[in-house]
Amino acid sequence: MMNAGPITLERLDELLSAYGADEAGWPAGERQAARELIAASAEARRLLEDARALDTLLSAAPVEEPSEELVERLMAARPREVPKELPQARRGAGGAKKGGGLRGIAAALWPYGSSAFPAGALAASLVLGIALGTSTGISPIATNSGATTTAAATADTTDDQLIAIALADPSYIEEWTQ
Amino acid sequence: MDGIPDDELVAAVAKGDESACRELMKRHLGRVVALARRMLGNQADAEEIAQEVFLRVWKHAEKWEPGRAQFSTWLHRVGTNLCLDRLRKQGMDDLDAIPEPASEDPTPYEAMAQKDVARRVDAALQQLPPRQRLAITLSHYQGLTNIEAAEVMEVTVEAVESLLGRARRALKAALATEKDELLRRMNTGA
Numbered sequence: 001m002m003n004a005g006p007i008t009l010e011r012l013d014e015l016l017s018a019y020g021a022d023e024a025g026w027p028a029g030e031r032q033a034a035r036e037l038i039a040a041s042a043e044a045r046r047l048l049e050d051a052r053a054l055d056t057l058l059s060a061a062p063v064e065e066p067s068e069e070l071v072e073r074l075m076a077a078r079p080r081e082v083p084k085e086l087p088q089a090r091r092g093a094g095g096a097k098k099g100g101g102l103r104g105i106a107a108a109l110w111p112y113g114s115s116a117f118p119a120g121a122l123a124a125s126l127v128l129g130i131a132l133g134t135s136t137g138i139s140p141i142a143t144n145s146g147a148t149t150t151a152a153a154t155a156d157t158t159d160d161q162l163i164a165i166a167l168a169d170p171s172y173i174e175e176w177t178q
Numbered sequence: 179m180d181g182i183p184d185d186e187l188v189a190a191v192a193k194g195d196e197s198a199c200r201e202l203m204k205r206h207l208g209r210v211v212a213l214a215r216r217m218l219g220n221q222a223d224a225e226e227i228a229q230e231v232f233l234r235v236w237k238h239a240e241k242w243e244p245g246r247a248q249f250s251t252w253l254h255r256v257g258t259n260l261c262l263d264r265l266r267k268q269g270m271d272d273l274d275a276i277p278e279p280a281s282e283d284p285t286p287y288e289a290m291a292q293k294d295v296a297r298r299v300d301a302a303l304q305q306l307p308p309r310q311r312l313a314i315t316l317s318h319y320q321g322l323t324n325i326e327a328a329e330v331m332e333v334t335v336e337a338v339e340s341l342l343g344r345a346r347r348a349l350k351a352a353l354a355t356e357k358d359e360l361l362r363r364m365n366t367g368a
Contacts, residue, residue, distance in 0.1 A: 014339075014343065017342075017343045017346055017347060018317075018339045018340075018342035018343040018346065019317065019324070019339075019342060020317075020318060020346070024321075025317060025318075025321075025323070025324070027324055027335070028323075053357065054346060054349065054350055054353075054357075055318070057295075057299055057349075057353055057357065058299060058303075058314070058318055058319075058349065059318075060295045060296045060299050061216065061296055061299045061300045061303055061319070062215075062296040062297065062300055063211075063212045063215055063216070063319075064211070064215070064221050065208055065211075066203075066207045066208055066211045066225065066228065067225060070207070070211075070225045070228065070229060071203060071207065073229060074199075074203060074207075074229060074232050074233070074236075075196070075199060075200070075203075077233060077236060078191070078194070078196065078199040078236050079191060079192060079193075079194045079199075079236050079239060079240075080194045081193060081194030081195070082194070
């Protein structure tokens, strides 16, 4: 099948019946022999024309372009670039020169780490202060009645949880720096 | 981005390069949709398959090994397998089985559709057993060589040739009665 010698009409018919009239689709090893037979034989040319007519018909089968919605769905789901560098304010005092604005000022004030940290500490202190104020009875809400004691106990638990979250979860501090 | 090889585009896709994603889709999405459209017979299913193929590209772009396989052949292989899976789930367990013939009496809708040359050819294609349809789709419509088609279908080159021969003979027979009329219409643009 793959020899370079001449081919028969029967073999040419098989080739055309399988691959059609476009010689680019014929097996490379038989392409030249098929060309030579077609050039030499009227019957071979008739077979070729017959195959070409079927090719023309088949090429009329419908095909649509991908919809814009599909393209946009795929673009939305594409891989995203992972940032390689941290924000400039984290680079210390040197970065402040390039940073500018509030970020540059924050870096100058807090040259040893994230400028978000003092803000986080301030927020945590605020929460802690409210919690202490509530649980030590400084708040005018805390009275001697049993009902309010129960309410204060519940408030203690909730505030403890808030403080724990504020101090233990570093991820949201990261978010501030974005 | 025109001259950039597929392998380099895939590497850029893995790094989240937006323009590389667009270029890769510009080159290949239409061909994947066309493959699935011809295998499944409708555009909505074809786009679902194409979406799944490209989601896999996005997911595995990082692991792509340049030179190990031709990217377009790999895409055809993934698309083909997803199409064959879809056909199996639709109840076509035997991929060489010949589908039930269409009714002799066309419905009004079918009669209207039959006036359209393209729809008539497509209907004939959809009547082929899936593996014959796949062979003619890869060879005639997608322009794959016999070696590439064999690789995608995971069969020998001889098996591809046999499937192609059977497919084209069936199509020729299915379209024989209207062949002259169809060709005349196409040539005159009627």
